[in-house]
Amino acid sequence: MIFPDAIQIADSTIRLATPLLLACLAGLFSERSGVFDIGLEGKMLVAAFFSAAVAAVTGSVWLGLGAGVAAAMAFALIHAVASITFRGDQLISGVAINFLAAGMTVLIAQDWFEQGSRTPALTGAARFAPIRLPGADALSEVPLIGPFYADVLSGHTILVYAGLLAVPATWYILFRTRFGLRLRAVGENPAAVDTAGISVARLRFSAVLICGLLCGLAGAYLATGLAAGFTKDMTAGRGFIALAALIFAKWRPWYALGSCLLFGFLQAVSNRYSTIDLGLFEIPNAFVLALPYILTVVILAGFVGRAVPPRAGGEPYVKER
Amino acid sequence: MELALTFEGDTHLMNILGRMMPALALAALPAGAALAEPGLIIDLGGKFDKSFNESAYTGAQRWVEETGGDYMETELASEAQREQTMRRLAERGANPVVVLGFANASTLEAVAPDYPETTFVIVDSVVEHPNVQSIMFSEHEGSYLVGMMAAMASDSNTVSFVGGMDVPLIRKFACGYAQGAKATDEEVEVLVNMTGTTPAAWNDPVKGGELTRSQIGQGSDVVFAAAGGTGVGVLQAAADEGILAIGVDSNQNYLHPGTMLTSMVKRVDNAVYDAFEAAEAGNLQTGVQVKDLENQGVGYAMDQFNADLVSDEMTEAVETAKDRIIAGEIEVHDYTEDDSCPAIEF
Numbered sequence: 001m002i003f004p005d006a007i008q009i010a011d012s013t014i015r016l017a018t019p020l021l022l023a024c025l026a027g028l029f030s031e032r033s034g035v036f037d038i039g040l041e042g043k044m045l046v047a048a049f050f051s052a053a054v055a056a057v058t059g060s061v062w063l064g065l066g067a068g069v070a071a072a073m074a075f076a077l078i079h080a081v082a083s084i085t086f087r088g089d090q091l092i093s094g095v096a097i098n099f100l101a102a103g104m105t106v107l108i109a110q111d112w113f114e115q116g117s118r119t120p121a122l123t124g125a126a127r128f129a130p131i132r133l134p135g136a137d138a139l140s141e142v143p144l145i146g147p148f149y150a151d152v153l154s155g156h157t158i159l160v161y162a163g164l165l166a167v168p169a170t171w172y173i174l175f176r177t178r179f180g181l182r183l184r185a186v187g188e189n190p191a192a193v194d195t196a197g198i199s200v201a202r203l204r205f206s207a208v209l210i211c212g213l214l215c216g217l218a219g220a221y222l223a224t225g226l227a228a229g230f231t232k233d234m235t236a237g238r239g240f241i242a243l244a245a246l247i248f249a250k251w252r253p254w255y256a257l258g259s260c261l262l263f264g265f266l267q268a269v270s271n272r273y274s275t276i277d278l279g280l281f282e283i284p285n286a287f288v289l290a291l292p293y294i295l296t297v298v299i300l301a302g303f304v305g306r307a308v309p310p311r312a313g314g315e316p317y318v319k320e321r
Numbered sequence: 322m323e324l325a326l327t328f329e330g331d332t333h334l335m336n337i338l339g340r341m342m343p344a345l346a347l348a349a350l351p352a353g354a355a356l357a358e359p360g361l362i363i364d365l366g367g368k369f370d371k372s373f374n375e376s377a378y379t380g381a382q383r384w385v386e387e388t389g390g391d392y393m394e395t396e397l398a399s400e401a402q403r404e405q406t407m408r409r410l411a412e413r414g415a416n417p418v419v420v421l422g423f424a425n426a427s428t429l430e431a432v433a434p435d436y437p438e439t440t441f442v443i444v445d446s447v448v449e450h451p452n453v454q455s456i457m458f459s460e461h462e463g464s465y466l467v468g469m470m471a472a473m474a475s476d477s478n479t480v481s482f483v484g485g486m487d488v489p490l491i492r493k494f495a496c497g498y499a500q501g502a503k504a505t506d507e508e509v510e511v512l513v514n515m516t517g518t519t520p521a522a523w524n525d526p527v528k529g530g531e532l533t534r535s536q537i538g539q540g541s542d543v544v545f546a547a548a549g550g551t552g553v554g555v556l557q558a559a560a561d562e563g564i565l566a567i568g569v570d571s572n573q574n575y576l577h578p579g580t581m582l583t584s585m586v587k588r589v590d591n592a593v594y595d596a597f598e599a600a601e602a603g604n605l606q607t608g609v610q611v612k613d614l615e616n617q618g619v620g621y622a623m624d625q626f627n628a629d630l631v632s633d634e635m636t637e638a639v640e641t642a643k644d645r646i647i648a649g650e651i652e653v654h655d656y657t658e659d660d661s662c663p664a665i666e667f
Contacts, residue, residue: 004538005538008534008535008538012531012534012535012538015531016531019527110367114369115369115371116366116367116368116369116370116371116374116375117367118369118371118550118553121553121557121576222527226527226530226531227526227527227530227553227554227557228557229526229553231524231526231550231553231554232367232524232550233521233524234524234525234526234527236521236524236525236527236528237521267528267531268531268535271514271528271531271532271535272535272538272539274513274514286518
């Protein structure tokens, strides 16, 4: 009985971790370049809405995905202009984006579809269908590895695989390319980058736009992959959990994968068991759900390793005159 | 249909005006004519939520069609607007003022005494004040019937329930459902999950879907969603995975024809219609009104979308149980009476 349970929880973990992972990597790009972003939630929400709305109208999930990504990038651009060009407070701009997204999506949804701030339910080609990985059926009979490959790795939508591939891609871009080196440098010491004759603003703009792109994928996955349409506030705090995962991962891509899988796993477990019986005592469900935040606080307090944010994070760059 | 005026004013002055208004109206109109238009405040969740609020709106529309009357309607956009909106409708002379949902209870307790000439109607909660009609639904009885259907339709002997926010009202649904399922078959297993403990739990279809998949993983093949917007995700996951689902409040059978076993309908539309009509006739009773199986306040939905899924045997069993509940031979326990449930642990 334990093994099938484990397979189902692992399967659920991957589904729940994917939106966190995409949003976490989005935050990683932005914050590594020195722009804090608590607007991940808002960007996911607009992406969720526009992907579902366009998919519902056109019947094509790909057009929906495009619209969702475009909307999230437009919001990222607002954040970039406010916090890089006009040197505004990055936290305030992020909060504003969250509010704007929460209000705007509901208003437009009501105006377009008149279904109580929802989009119509998506069917057929307007949703991402699960993909059966090659050989999944053949391998499913093999003990241990078979069910793991067939039921856990296989059978997800394409955005799950995109999310998993985004981890090595992020690592490669940040740590093996010139762009990545400069991007990290601009988050630690923008003055040095500026001295080298590289535009701080342009680097930060590109990082924030990449952040928008990844948030767009995360939001589209929620509305067109996991659910079948948009409902108001459907991100339900996932943008903030992703932020916690980013801190937990100490702003590193592979650690981000680990922390998102851990947080996804905690959600999957709490969905599965209402209380966890450890023999001597029981752990209530609410505690498991709160664990991501508790762990993040523990990490931030420096009990387990140290999480050091990018040194220039949160500060607008002002050239000396 | 009119929308409430949107002007802010000194509330004290507004209260005085509000008290004068019915008197002025009384003086101006000839005796015997309708004194005021009824008012309806659509709650958070929205007019077209496919569920609770939409049902109330449908009832009001039916009243308009049948009587040719007019009513005032306004929709809450946030928690903070409750008091303001209630006062505004009362001050504009709406009578009765119908508010939807238990979340209005504390606000109404404060507002109702200020407008003694206005009758308020609250759905889903009891406010004890001489000018308030409180409408309570026997959700446990309706849930009992759909629980029986779930247990009969299940091949795996496991049925499940996904609730929205973990509040006593939702436990009342779950408890009735579990009692119905266990009454049909003592051995049947009932899995219960709540989406969360904050209002965000009403709008998380992704988590609803994930909870459903987890229940399917544990063997469930019939799921009952009483979870507002989260329920959309539950019904979708059930349709995707090919198990049966039961909707709530409004008739949701049409959402996924072929996998919707039935819906536990709560006739909020009838409640609103009756309140409007009684007010027009001048005999709106205050105090607590219970809408149950007997007066068709709750029930299970049958239509062309689920006719093939419900066998004659099922209909017969459910109809028998319904008659016996009405006759008082079957006592369905109401969770909210003593915060406990004989059929299931929370």
